Amino acid sequence: MKILIYIAIALAAAAGATWILSDGPGYVRIDIHSWVIETSFAVFSVLAVVLFITCYFLLRLISGTLRAPKKIGQWNKTRKTKKSQKKTTEGLIALTEGQWSKAEKLLTTGARNSETPQLNYLGAAQAAEAKGLPSRRESYLGKAQSCDANRGTAAGIAQAEQQLKQKEYEPALTTLLELQKSSPKHPQILKLLAMLYVETGQWGNALALVPQLRKRESLAPNELVALEIDIWRHLLENAAHQDLRKLHEIWNQMPSRLHQQEDLVFAYTHRLNALDSGHEAETLLRKSLRKHWSESLIYAYGFVEGANPEKQLKYAESWLSKHPDDATLFLTLGRLCLKTKSPEQALKYFHSSLKVDERPETYQEAGNLLLQQMGKNSEALECFRKGLALTIRTIAQPGVFTKAEPVLQKPSQVLLPQA
Structure with missing residues (x-):
């Protein structure tokens, strides 16, 4: 023209x-x-x-x-680049569909003239891992690392992810620490390190990473809060294996914003009670419940050994005005009545709890009371029978147990009474 x-x-x-x-x-x-x-x-x-x-x-x-x-x-x-791009695209689609052999073949052949060979080798490594070929996976990761202009960061991260997936914790730690030297602020490296520390129970190291995880936004806000709570809960549990002084020390080190967090209050008071400091646990639970009503905390209140069981019962009964239909509160009141040697009142509270919500443990409490303190064997047997039937029915429900998710525990399955 x-x-x-x-x-x-x-x-x-x-x-x-x-x-x-x-x-x-x-x-x-x-x-x-x-x-x-x-x-x-x-x-x-x-x-x-x-x-x-x-x-x-x-x-x-x-x-x-x-x-x-x-x-x-x-x-x-x-022409070769376009052909390579086509193979890469088809290989990634095959990888998504779980066609591991096809994906590996397409991605490796497409890597020869690809503008992003690192992507091809990382995908091929994933396919090899899915086929149970760790040596081939490592070979592809090595090739991806040699193609990486950023000193192998992406390939190293992929390698660490695979190592964590296979629970190869020592190699994963070595890989991540090497990556951290070259990229100390990389969000994904920090996230994987935190995962490794959590899975290996290195709670102190995990806690030390929290500020960086927050600053680099390695986790979503809700995930970071959940991680922080999990770390402090385990630190409390570990401290309880030592002595009361250490337990207090960990609680005082905890950020004050977490002192009203339900799971942590639950864990801390449970450990206090186990270390014969139930009066301290009772005070903290009462103050926490005054600010925020919680089923798990009111449940725990029925187990702690307060300084004065009668006052503890009166405090709990005062909550009935605001929570007249709370099955957990009735169950706790029944247990507190047992501590004050009031079996008849305890049985009434157990029956009130069952009217609101039939639970196996409530039937068990009522059955134990009828059998051991009242001598009503037939009524006790009926309670045990109903409780067992409920337990079997719960286990038999479809979807309760899955491989993908852990079974969610009720408070009754978490906090056990101290002998």
């Missing part, structure tokens, strides 16, 4: 010159050694334009011929 425009301009210029010189065509004489060329200016102008166009196309032809090998090479490279 440009060439046609240039020709049109040249012809227009020649026509213009001819028109200008129409009154006086002019005269051109060229002497070259013994050669003499004479013509009018108009004819000379036309010949000059024709000569210019001829030379232009001749030069273009020569230039195109000289550049032909390079263009052919570029065309061939582009």
